[in-house]
Amino acid sequence: MVLSGLGRLGLWLHLRGRHPAMPDRIALSPGDGPLLVMRATPEAHAAATQVGARLVKARPDLRILSLGTAGAPDPAEDPAAAERLIDQARPFALLLLGADLPAGLITAAAARDIPIILGDAHLDPQDGGWSLRAAMRRALLGEMQAVMVADADSYDTARRMGISRRRLTMTGPVTQIHEPLSCTEAERAGFAQLMSGRHAWLAACVPPSEEAAVVEAHRAALRLSHRALLFLVPDSAERADALADEIEASGLIVARRTADEEPIEEVQVMISDGPTEMGLWYRLAPVTYLGGTLSGDDANSRNPFEPAALGSAIVHGPATDRFATEWRQLDGAHAARRVSDAEDLAGAIAELSQPDLIATLASNAWTVSTGGVGVAMQIAAPVLKVLEERPA
Template identity: 25%
Template sequence: GPHTIHQYAPLDVPRYVAGFLEHWKPDLAVFAESEIWPNLIMQSAARGIPLALINARMTKRSFRRWRRLPGLAHPLFGRFTVVLAQNEALARRFSALGAPCTLSVGNLKVDAPAPPVDNAALERLRLALADRPLLMAASTHEGEDQVMAQAHRALAQSLPGLCTIIAPRHPERGGAITEMLKGQGLHVAQRSLGILPDRSSEAYVADTIGELGTLYKLAPVAFIGGSLVNRGGQNPIEAVRQGAVVLTGPHWQNFGDAYDALIRNRGAIVVHSAEEIAAAARQLITDQAELGSMRQRADAALSKISGALPATITALLRFLPNEEGLVRAS
């Protein structure tokens, strides 16, 4: 907006940080998630600038490392005026490291708007695919694309015309994925080459950035990657917001609160193999009533853990001399 300025943060080197703070003279410094920059934190605190860590998270591994260094951790985390953690367990970790005021307010990503949909592109894909059954794999990591190819072959036996969409986490892998799928005898269309799927396409490699919202709107079922291989999982919230029912592998600790809520409320399905992906997708694609029920349960699950955004804004406003200015900027 007109009240927002983008400026890269300085390298965390004392003289660069000093110049940055002297130039901008901030009233409040806000850090997000696990971004801990010691020089920026210490110099900001020395200048009397309030420090907030929002949507705060820390892995168990990082916590163990920091606990071994109390002489470094406590002076550093003790400089934060407030830490707004994603859940109670994380709030306790930051408190144990010396943060004087920690609150559990939830995950800001739950309150994020649905990812954008390109309606023109969506219509082109719908026309090209002509009401064929669809299965999507989003944000896949190396090793998961082969599993999706196996799931496709198993599922295609009972769902003629199936097209599987693979959107890799790292688009630069698109060429290798396409070659792997072709090597398994599948007809493949590759998005980065400007090729739309047609009636002969069995797989569509969506190796571009910024189109997940459109693809989630298109496909009724989405496997979310980084979860069969242990990368901690990727964001399921965007899929739910656009109406795709979520399948996930067993490794989803990066988005634990969201997945806990979804799985507990039967709004997502945990799978461990190509066979389980195929079985779950078959049930959902062929049973529209169950597909609709899972969508409703997923929406309800995320609604129960929403609210981090207003809580975060309320907490930050009290540190600013001009609350009205922040409201306009937001």
């Protein structure tokens, strides 16, 4: 491993004294097929599952040693333990998934000329700087035969770290595939005909703490488009009728799903009777605000890949811990609109009455939410190439 002086110092300080207990022998999968060592961060679990499936489908004789699982402890930061693992497993390659660059493992593999491949990586912009940590990570990343990053910002960071375009690919993230929520097609078609080209948006599973902000956002939309329609889904079915009464009292015309009313021309707000028909509302609304993300009252918030998979552009607040991985993937791909407060939400909803803005967000979101298999195949490709080119 060729390191700069700063990178060598950073690596020495990072690994100094890191010697977790490791077994003398590693349990390997039975068989005599080629063995791949794979390490994934918790955030990259979906990537590990899908990439592993692609690899085994292409090479049924392939054995995969997944570090951190039962029988395969993770020697990420212990060079001596990593050397024992590499020497026992004798892998043809090391596949790393996620943002971590495990120094001990990379050092041991590089010293033995084991090809190292990094996939589904999200890089910190600070990695492109000149701190001791950045110098160490730059040196470790330089050992990779192929680097596949999940978003444009990570690609730019990798270029600043000196990774050549020949070794660098932006794949997008590996995402879990979710089957689109269903609805009754006849009902969807009937509603769509009633709406007759009106601009519509959905506020999904809105807690009481966000109801006022959603209504004000709709008033902002009405000022730009007097025919705008809001589908409002409270986070509890029990809240539907009381919410409808409050909105009617504020001067807006409301239709109630509980009364089998329909969104005719005069209706400005359609109140759902709870989150049981989300597949219908996602299909009808080209824009969706996912409730709970503005206030953090997110016990009933929805997975953002639900509207993404059905072509609805997504707006969300700063509280994204509940589906942190999904939000990180969408935001990294410029596939969602983030707002900071109620005023910002109103501005975003009004602005997203423009079809071109909606189409860009919705297309990016659909690509992220449905692209898991294709990205997994992209990450698997350089692993399979190493396998094909290795000596018999």
